[in-house]
Amino acid sequence: MLGLACIGVTGYVAYLGWIVLTQFETRHWDLPAKVYAAPLELYPGRALERDAVVTELQRAGFRRVESLGAAGTYRLGTGSIAIVTRPFRFADGLEPSQAVTVRFEDSRVAAIEDERGQAVAIMRLEPAPLGSIYPSHGEDRLVVDPNDIPTLLGDALKAVEDQRFDEHFGIDLRSIARALVVNVRAGEVQQGGSTLTQQLVKSYFLSNEQTLSRKLNEAVMAVVLELFYDKQALLTAYVNEVYLGQDGARAIHGFGLASRFYFGKTLTDLELHEMALLVAALRGPSYYDPRRFPERARERRDLVLELLAARDVIESDEAVVAKRHDIELVARQGAGTSYYPAFMELVRRQLRADYREDDLATRGLTVFSTLDPRQQDLTERTLTDGLERLEANRALEPGFLEGAVVVTNPHSAEVLAVVGGRRAGFDGFNRALDARRPIGSLIKPAVYLAALETGQYSLASPIDDLPIDVPLPNGTVWSPANFDDEIHGPTSLLRALTESFNMATVRLGMEIGPERVADALARLGLAEAPAALPSLLLGAVDLTPLDVAQVYNSLANGGYRAPLRAVNAVLDTNGQALSRYPIEITEATDPALLYQINQALVQVIERGTGRSARNWLDRSLTVAGKTGTSDEYRDSWFAGFTGDHLAVVWVGADDNSPTGMTGASGALSIWAPLIANVGDTRSFAPTPPASVEETWIEYQTGLAATPRCADVVRLDLAADTPLEAKPGCGLFLRDLGRNVKRWIDRLTD
Amino acid sequence: MDRPADRLIASVCLAVALTTGGCALGPVSGTPSSGGVTESAGPTAASSASPAAVLLAQSQAARADGDYGRAATAIERAVRLEPNDPTLWLEYGRLQLALGNFDQALAQARRAANLAGSDAAISSEASRLIADANRERARAEAAAAREAELH
Numbered sequence: 001m002l003g004l005a006c007i008g009v010t011g012y013v014a015y016l017g018w019i020v021l022t023q024f025e026t027r028h029w030d031l032p033a034k035v036y037a038a039p040l041e042l043y044p045g046r047a048l049e050r051d052a053v054v055t056e057l058q059r060a061g062f063r064r065v066e067s068l069g070a071a072g073t074y075r076l077g078t079g080s081i082a083i084v085t086r087p088f089r090f091a092d093g094l095e096p097s098q099a100v101t102v103r104f105e106d107s108r109v110a111a112i113e114d115e116r117g118q119a120v121a122i123m124r125l126e127p128a129p130l131g132s133i134y135p136s137h138g139e140d141r142l143v144v145d146p147n148d149i150p151t152l153l154g155d156a157l158k159a160v161e162d163q164r165f166d167e168h169f170g171i172d173l174r175s176i177a178r179a180l181v182v183n184v185r186a187g188e189v190q191q192g193g194s195t196l197t198q199q200l201v202k203s204y205f206l207s208n209e210q211t212l213s214r215k216l217n218e219a220v221m222a223v224v225l226e227l228f229y230d231k232q233a234l235l236t237a238y239v240n241e242v243y244l245g246q247d248g249a250r251a252i253h254g255f256g257l258a259s260r261f262y263f264g265k266t267l268t269d270l271e272l273h274e275m276a277l278l279v280a281a282l283r284g285p286s287y288y289d290p291r292r293f294p295e296r297a298r299e300r301r302d303l304v305l306e307l308l309a310a311r312d313v314i315e316s317d318e319a320v321v322a323k324r325h326d327i328e329l330v331a332r333q334g335a336g337t338s339y340y341p342a343f344m345e346l347v348r349r350q351l352r353a354d355y356r357e358d359d360l361a362t363r364g365l366t367v368f369s370t371l372d373p374r375q376q377d378l379t380e381r382t383l384t385d386g387l388e389r390l391e392a393n394r395a396l397e398p399g400f401l402e403g404a405v406v407v408t409n410p411h412s413a414e415v416l417a418v419v420g421g422r423r424a425g426f427d428g429f430n431r432a433l434d435a436r437r438p439i440g441s442l443i444k445p446a447v448y449l450a451a452l453e454t455g456q457y458s459l460a461s462p463i464d465d466l467p468i469d470v471p472l473p474n475g476t477v478w479s480p481a482n483f484d485d486e487i488h489g490p491t492s493l494l495r496a497l498t499e500s501f502n503m504a505t506v507r508l509g510m511e512i513g514p515e516r517v518a519d520a521l522a523r524l525g526l527a528e529a530p531a532a533l534p535s536l537l538l539g540a541v542d543l544t545p546l547d548v549a550q551v552y553n554s555l556a557n558g559g560y561r562a563p564l565r566a567v568n569a570v571l572d573t574n575g576q577a578l579s580r581y582p583i584e585i586t587e588a589t590d591p592a593l594l595y596q597i598n599q600a601l602v603q604v605i606e607r608g609t610g611r612s613a614r615n616w617l618d619r620s621l622t623v624a625g626k627t628g629t630s631d632e633y634r635d636s637w638f639a640g641f642t643g644d645h646l647a648v649v650w651v652g653a654d655d656n657s658p659t660g661m662t663g664a665s666g667a668l669s670i671w672a673p674l675i676a677n678v679g680d681t682r683s684f685a686p687t688p689p690a691s692v693e694e695t696w697i698e699y700q701t702g703l704a705a706t707p708r709c710a711d712v713v714r715l716d717l718a719a720d721t722p723l724e725a726k727p728g729c730g731l732f733l734r735d736l737g738r739n740v741k742r743w744i745d746r747l748t749d
Numbered sequence: 750m751d752r753p754a755d756r757l758i759a760s761v762c763l764a765v766a767l768t769t770g771g772c773a774l775g776p777v778s779g780t781p782s783s784g785g786v787t788e789s790a791g792p793t794a795a796s797s798a799s800p801a802a803v804l805l806a807q808s809q810a811a812r813a814d815g816d817y818g819r820a821a822t823a824i825e826r827a828v829r830l831e832p833n834d835p836t837l838w839l840e841y842g843r844l845q846l847a848l849g850n851f852d853q854a855l856a857q858a859r860r861a862a863n864l865a866g867s868d869a870a871i872s873s874e875a876s877r878l879i880a881d882a883n884r885e886r887a888r889a890e891a892a893a894a895r896e897a898e899l900h
Contacts, residue, residue: 043800092822122800411832687866
């Protein structure tokens with residue numbers, strides 16, 4: 001009987017030992033991938049406020065000081081900022097610490113100088129950490145080596161938490177006995193008597209249950225750990241393991257991350273009073289949260305300092321000096337500003353193609369993403385404000401509308417911002433990536449591009465905006481109408497696209513065939529061509545805002561399709577690049593034809609369905625774009641671009657009910673202020689292809705005209721475009737372009 | 750934005766780089782790498798050149814050193830600043846050619862040619878890149894064919 005019991009107990013102990021040792025070994029290597037934003041580039045001439053640089057530095061955990069010295073600090077001067085950067089390993093190598101002074105004038109960077117007074121042409125700031133790709137339990141940590149743990153921290157932990165750590169074998173019988181006495185007297189559990197090793201074990205299994213069997217298991221595991229590892233290894237594990245705070249869904253573990261999180265410093269840079277505050281927080285990181293309860297935290301910190309002095313870890317006058325310090329914390333990074341779940345989801349999806357989820361959560365990779373935090377914050381704000389304004393103006397129930405925005409740099413094909421809903425900090429349904437909605441008139445550029453590709457049309461070609469009956473395969477007849485229920489008669493392709501005429505577009509699309517349109521749309525950026533049905537011509541195809549961004553990115557990029565990227569590079573723990581994601585382009589169409597389409601999209605803003613954008617946009621900024629509205633006003637879209645930014649905005653209701661808004665009245669009223677506030681964007685001004693020639697045409701008819709005629713538009717058209725001359729507006733042969741002359745010559749031959 | 754001027758400066762930089770073996774480019778004053786530790790150039794000392802031209806020169810120097818990772822980062826930083834400058838896309842294409850990505854080299858050369866508009870110098874530079882990429886690809890394919898025959 002006794003033998004059996006012995007075997008049973010031994011087996012159980014072995015089982016517990018196996019569990020805790022496996023846990024210890026794996027925890028050792030559990031390093032979530034760290035994701036960084038794109039670095040902010042500084043160069044003379046860049047439109048940038050000093051405040052933007054300060055915000056960026058704070059995001060990276062830099063501290064403001066009065067006299068410069070340490071790396072990771074900055075000092076504000078009159079119209080300038082002095083920065084001491086930290087050494088930082090970018091994707092292309094380690095950049096050493098540098099002291100620079102950046103001067104600002106008229107909201108621009110005026111000059112940058114290094115410590116020797118030499119002008120600096122361009123530099124990048126340390127990028128903001130966006131967070132980590134955690135394992136499912138949400139723990140984040142910055143693991144520190146034993147060498148980077150200050151002796152004082154070890155001594156303080158022992159003095160406060162476990163005085164006999166260096167002597168005991170995992171459990172401390174004396175303190176257990178003392179705790180037992182206290183607890184029996186009180187009639188409840190008041191005192192723990194846990195050693196650091198026991199606390200470590202407890203932390204591994206994430207439970208606060210205080211049952212006797214748990215305590216016993218914990219004790220056995222602690223003893224096993226002590227048998228296999230030395231005190232230094234256990235202390236290091238403890239320093240990296242313990243829970244020290246909460247940042248939204250992210251649990252702050254370990255002193256390395258906690259010192260960054262609270263003080264913006266590395267652990268080795270902490271001062272005594274700061275270290276004492278962290279040790280104080282151990283007992284109850286939410287109860288003693290120094291941000292929420294500074295008084296309470298300070299009281300406990302001072303207690304810790306007194307204890308350290310009493311136990312001879314520090315001198316008593318050191319404690320006195322340390323106690324005088326107020327609690328000074330770095331601005332909270334996660335306070336709604338750098339927690340970007342919608343963008344992080346895109347990062348995960350891109351990485352999933354090349355990495356296992358488990359590798360991302362454990363291998364300590366460094367991920368350089370393309371997120372522009374300034375752009376992201378602006379986009380979040382603009383969407384939230386815009387939806388509230390729309391609801392207020394239209395007497396809609398607050399919270400009825402939802403929205404999503406994707407912003408890219410069209411040339412580098414980098415995703416700069418992703419907002420998946422009006423509660424941007426909420427890790428919920430990501431509409432930017434997952435809401436598939438009919439795109440309405442956003443498809444029209446593909447219809448007109450497909451028409452130009454046949455070689456039979458130019459923007460000046462005439463088309464009839466007259467009722468049309470399209471027989472459908474199921475025997476019914478489709479008779480699309482215009483949005484304004486008007487019939488505009490003969491018109492130019494330019495005007496039909498600019499003002500988004502439905503009947504003219506369907507007529508054109510049926511002339512060339514919906515297959516060509518489906519094919520053009522797919523080439524511009526879809527994984528596969530949509531069904532080539534007549535209804536496709538008015539946008540009966542369900543796409544996500546990200547899909548639309550991919551398609552319109554090809555327009556903004558001059559006809560070159562480039563897969564959108566959220567990640568530029570991934571490094572391993574040694575700083576070696578595991579993956580680089582370069583810009584890869586494919587010619588989606590003839591760039592000279594796309595150039596024509598883009599001219600029409602500029603007219604959309606100048607005089608077409610997008611003209612209300614000018615309520616927000618400066619006249620001098622040339623932009624191009626297109627509105628989209630789905631049936632019964634269920635979806636309101638706007639996609640448009642400048643020379644440097646593309647943004648796609650969707651507004652609608654989650655339950656797909658009608659919102660009563662067109663693309664112009666809804667999405668555009670968010671897109672336009674967004675672009676107006678980017679601050680650092682240039683006009684859309686593509687280089688004219690060599691094959692085009694400047695031409696004036698009458699907007700309504702597409703007839704060749706001169707600037708003296710009424711209602712004319714300057715267009716760059718292919719040099720061999722056949723044009724009919726507008727009679728009676730002073731158009732003489734000598735005013736005509738070479739092409740028109742050639743054409744007339746041919747007629748008169 | 751003064752693109753032709755930038756282009757001129759970039760071309761001058763390129764010419765200087767070619768004639769001096771890339772060592773006289775003041776701005777590219779990064780600490781030389783030692784002991785296998787790559788140090789990036791750090792904040793770059795200014796010259797009269799635009800930031801994009803400085804990054805272009807950095808990228809060219811890194812490509813000449815065979816450090817394609819650093820070359821890629823520098824040229825991507827440059828195209829973000831001046832996306833309509835064809836000389837930058839030409840360098841992007843040259844880098845892709847060095848990496849053996851013939852399709853990308855050709856596509857970038859054609860993009861540069863389109864952006865060049867009526868600039869003959871850029872157009873002929875683009876044509877040269879297209880010819881180089883086609884030649885390199887033919888060479889690579891011939892080598893692969895020989896390899897296949899041997900096995």
